[in-house]
Amino acid sequence: MPSEKLHIAQASHNLSFLESFYSSYNYSDWSITVAFYSSIHIVEGAICFKKKIKYLGKDLEVSHSDQLPGAIKKAGLTVPENLLSASHHSLRGLIVNENFIEIREQYNLLYSNSRTARYRQYSWQKHEVELIVKPAIKEIIKWSNKECATTFKIDFK
């Protein structure tokens, strides 16, 4: 499992990449994807930082979303019937929805749009990415810097 430091480094790297091309609006499909992958690392960094998460109201010791199935079993909690088929994204989503309430709307918005981007043939209008990417990633950065003592920044110019 990557450490908190590695997640922070990867998130910074992705944010810097997003910053480099976002304002041209030539690769808006990639803006959604890169913003989502930045938020993944920010969230994983936060899970690592906090070391404890809540799952259905119970405290679990987890430092990466992939550890959630094992932690549920170890704690003797009821295991969701389709847990084994759950994707990494899905497990992370469960953690975000219950633990990181301040950013769950933004995170889910990026997740859903990055997942469905191929159905819209990767075509995004300028105003769409402006409405989705900018506010979502700014809010997620602001939250992480406050909650997890990170120093992420992004300048959309």
Added chain:
Amino acid sequence: MTNRIKYHEGSKLSGDFSNFLLTQQVMLYQNQEDLLALVLDFIKAKEEKAKKEGILEVVEKITSEIKKQMQTYVDLVTKIVDFIYATAKEEFKDKDLKILVSRTNFCFETKGINILFIIDASFENELTFSTMLHEVSQMVLEQDNFISELFYLNKRNIELDEDLIMNEYPFQRKIEY
């Protein structure tokens, strides 16, 4: 002639008799090969019958359990879709949002729940719909003990790759919004 065996206590007789293995008991008779063959044939026939009945019983039990699990899974997917339609109808009554279609894929092996809602909405209502989906997902986890992935796609002003959607979400719920 008195049937002496009739007056013997059954237990006494069988007590002595059962000290021998079946094959050894066969040796006590003439034409032992014929008797042995008879005994073995009988055992084989009974074994085969028991196997068939046992397998049938196990197969029936497994099939019944699988059918039950499949029913629960399909019912839950349908319940989620219908709940979202009903909630959206109420919450977005006079608002700029319409669910155009909902599609899903069923995987009976993994029981994964993946549902895609294609909507036509303003951005503001799209956001509210997105929030509603993850609230429903959380509710499904808490109440039904299933992880669900609920996605949406806002069709407004964009061209969709219908073939790709149909390929990945082959089943469309018949429902009037």
